[in-house]
Amino acid sequence: MRDSSKFGESLKDTDQLIRDAEKSESTGLLSGPWFGTRHTLILWGFLGFTTLFIQRVNMNIALVAMAQQNASGAFQDNGSTEFTWSNTLQGIVLSAFYYGYFTTQIPGGMLARVLGGKPLFAGSVIGCSALSLLTPLAARLDVGFLIGVRVVQGLLQGLVFPSMQVILSKWVPATERSRLVAFTYAGCQAGTVFGMLSAGYLCDVPQLGWPSVFYIGGGIGMLWAFGWLVCTHESPSRHPRITDDERRYIELSVDRPKDEELRTPWRSIFTSPALYAIAAAHFANDWGCFAVMTCLPKFMKDILRFDMSKNGFLSSMPYLVVWTFNLVAGSLADFLRKPNRLRTVYVRKLMVFIGLIGPGTLLLAAAYLPGCGRAPVVVLLTAAMGLSGFTMAGHSVNHLDIAPAFAGILFALTNSFGTTSGFIGPALAGVLTEGHDTRERWEKFFLISGAVYAVGGTIYVLFARGDIQPWAKVKSTDSEVIVPPPPQYGSIQRTPSSTEDGSKETNDDVR
Helix, strand or coil, rough: CCCHHHHHHHHHHHHEEEEEHHHHHHCCCCCCCCCCCHHHHHHHHHHHHHHHHHHHHHHEEEEHHHHEEEECCCCCCCCCCCCCCHHHHHHHHHHHHHHHHHHHHHHHHHHHHHHCCCHHHHHHHHHHHHHHHHHHHHHHHHHHHHHHHHHHHHHHCHHHHHHHHHHHHCCCCHHHHHHHHHHHHHHHHHHHHHHHHHHHHHHHHCCCCCHHHHHHHHHHHHHHHHHHHHCCCCCCCHHHHHHCCHHHHHHHCCCCCCCCCCCCCHHHHHCCHHHHHHHHHHHHHHHHHHHHHHHHHHHHHHHCCCCHHHHHHHHHHHHHHHHHHHHHHHHHHHCCCCCCCHHHHHHHHHHHHHHHHHHHHHHHHHHCCCCCCCHHHHHHHHHHHHHHHHHHHHHHHHHHHHCHHHHHHHHHHHHHHHHHHHHHHHHHHHHHCCCCCCCCHHHHHHHHHHHHHHHHHHHHHHHHCCCCCHHCCCCCCCCCCCCCCCCHHHHCCEEEEEECCCCCCEEEEEE
C-alpha cells in the first residue's frame, strides 16, 4: 500500500506537468516565474563567493602597503609602511591561506553531506569575516598571529565549494545546470576584481589605510551571512514560499534521492576514469589561476617594466575577462544541450577544449612571439586567462552530471588535487627565475604552463563522461516514471537503458 500510495503521488505530479505543458504550448506563456526561488538562491551564492574572494585576495594588495622592500631585500621605509618583513616572510604570509585551504577540501564534502550545505557555507563566511576583522590586530601583535589567521581562513574557505556543490545538486535542474552553476561561481572572479581594485584604492586613502581593507571586507561578509540565513533554504521542499509548480519541476528534474542516507562508494569513485578526467582538467585550470596568475604581476614588473599602478590594474583584467566568459559559457552550454542539439558529454568536452587548449596555445605565443611588444603580450596573456572561463561550463559542473548525489565529495577530491598547483607553480617560477630573471627563463615557465593546459585538456576530452555513472545511481522508493516538464524548463527525459550486465535502469539525459 505504501509503494502504491507513492506511485499515485508520482502520477499526480506527472499529470500536473502534462497540464502545464499543454497550457504552455497552447498559450505560448510561461506557467512558472522567469525569476523563481532557485534564482534567488543562485544570486545569494554569487554574492557569497564575491565576498569570500574579496577576503581571499585583499591581502595580496594590502601587503604592499603594510611592508615593502627594495630589490636588494632591505626594508624600504617610505613613511607609509608599518612592518619590517622580509620578502621570504611576506611569501609565507601570502601562501599560508592555501595550506589551510588544501586541508579541508575532502572533509568539507563529508561535512556538507552531514550538516547540510547552507549552514556550512554560512558558518565558513561568518568565520572568515570575523578573522578578517581581526587581521589588523593580529598583524600588529605578531606576524605569527597573522599567519595563523590566514591559515584558519584557508581552512574555512576550503569548506565552501563542497558545501555549494551539495546545495546546487538539490536546487539546479539539469537543463539550467551550466548557466546557473557558472553564474554562481562567477562570483569568484567578481570578488577578485573588486577586491584588488578596492584594496588598492583604500590603501591610497590616508584617512583609511590598509586596515580598512580588512574591516570593510569583514563587514560585507557579516551582512551577507545574515541575508543568506534569512532568504535561502537547504532544499526546495524546505522553502516556505516556493510555488508548487517550481518545487515540482526542480524535484523531478534533479538527480538526487529523497531523504535517503547514502553510502559513499569510495572504491568506485577512485577507479572512475570520469573522475580522473575532471581532476586533470581541474589541475590544469587551477594552474592558470594559482601559478600563472600569481606570477603574472612579477612578470609584468620585471620583464615588461610596468609601474605598480598599471601592474595592479592590468593584473586584475584577466579576472574580469574570465568573469565575462564564465557567463557566456554557461548560457552557451545550456543552449547547446537543448533537444536535438548536442549531448551533455560533448558540450562539456567542447567547453574544456576551448578553456584549456586555447589558453595553452596563447601562452606559448606570448612567450615566443618574436619582437612582441608589451601591449601584444598583455593582450595575449589576458585572452589566455580569459578563455579559461569556458571551463566553468565544462569540468566545473561535470561533478553534477556524473554523480549528483556525491557532487560535494567529488568536487572536494578534484579541488584538492587542483589546489596543489598553488604550491607547485609559484615555486617552479621562483626556481626558474632565481638569479636569472630574464625573458628566456620566463619562456620556460610559459612553455611548461602551456603543456600543463594541453595535457589536462587532452585527458579530459578523452575520458570525460556526461551521464550518471553506474556507481552513482541511487535507488529511490519513488516511481521511476517521469515525463518531460513544461517546454519553458527544457526537455528532460528519463528513459530505460541497459547496463553492461543486461539489467534495466534509467538514465537522465538532455537530448
